[in-house]
Each structure stands twice: as C-alpha cells, then as structure tokens.
Amino acid sequence: MLWKAPHQLYKSNKHINTYIRYSNSVERVKEHFKDKPIQKITRADYQIFLNAYGKGKSRETVRKLNTHIRACVRDAIEEGNITIDFTRKVELNASNSAKKSEDKHLNYNDSVKLYKELFNRLSPSTSTYHLILLGLVSGLRFGELTGLTTDCFDFKTNQIKVYRAWDYKRGTGFGPLKNEQSERKISIE
Structure with a gap:
C-alpha cells in the first residue's frame, strides 16, 4: 500500500x-x-x-x-494494512525554539497602552485603527474582522454578529468560519 x-x-x-x-x-x-x-x-x-x-x-x-x-x-x-506503529516513541527534534507566550500575545499592560494609542489616533480617515481597536476589544480573528459588514452590527444592543469570514489568504471572498462554534454574537460595552 x-x-x-x-x-x-x-x-x-x-x-x-x-x-x-x-x-x-x-x-x-x-x-x-x-x-x-x-x-x-x-x-x-x-x-x-x-x-x-x-x-x-x-x-x-x-x-x-x-x-x-x-x-x-x-x-x-x-484497517489491517500494517501491524507496527512506527511512530511510537519517536523523538521530536527541532532546530528552532518555539515562540514564548509573551511573544505571541499582548499582556494586559501592553493591551491598555495599545488601546489608548489607537483611541488617540482615531479619525474618520483612519479605518485601519478602527479595525485594530475592534479586534483588540472583541477578540475577533483577522478573517472574522475583515468579514464584517454593516448587517453584522446591532447598535441598539451593542452586539456584533459573527457568521462568516473573509478569505484574505487565498482571496476567494467571504467564506465560512473556522468551525460552528465560531458563529456567535459579541457584546461590546
């Protein structure tokens, strides 16, 4: 086989x-x-x-x-195609170190600093800052953020409906979320 x-x-x-x-x-x-x-x-x-x-x-x-x-x-x-698990007891060797947690995510203090800086830079002509700010306060993935359209925002209840993502990697337009659990409503206070 x-x-x-x-x-x-x-x-x-x-x-x-x-x-x-x-x-x-x-x-x-x-x-x-x-x-x-x-x-x-x-x-x-x-x-x-x-x-x-x-x-x-x-x-x-x-x-x-x-x-x-x-x-x-x-x-x-x-399935009976092989009898020995040749993956058992192997050593996982790598030459690069994994990123430290602090290198992958902002800590609370850095998040507060970024929030204040973004808020200071907001203007009608800087939609990029608005998008980053929304991502910071909502926790949305990048594809989810770029997949938002006006119908996703309910300003009466201060909620964002997340039901699709934008495929920025392959440029195929709107697509499904990562999984069913990713479909949600987020309250923004």
Missing part, C-alpha cells in the same frame, strides 16, 4: 485552512518517502524523516506533523 490521502476521505468537511494543513502533511510524507510502501517504513526511517523535517522548524511544528501521521498510522493498523 502506498501513502494515500485519508484526509480527503475523513477530513474533507474541515475548514479549508485545516484541510490545507492535512494536505501539507501528506505532501511532506510523499516528498520524503516517495513510493515506499507504508509496510516497509521502520521506526528508524520515520525518525530520520522527522529529524530532517525538524531542521529550521519549531518543536510545535514537528509535533503537529507527527500528530497527523500518527493518526494515519493508527488508522492503517486498524
């Missing part, structure tokens, strides 16, 4: 960005193992693959790829 793309069968109803991550994982496997049957892959082969993939990447990136592959390997075992 050659590497197939189980994400096309089981993951096709996922958000497009999630589906693309699964597809990327499949491509990395095909790139490295080429036409090698899954039954011929050993733990050592797989460790060499992960080590090579980890060069220039963070441990979290390697972990995500390994998670996708482990799920496929478990499915292959359940």
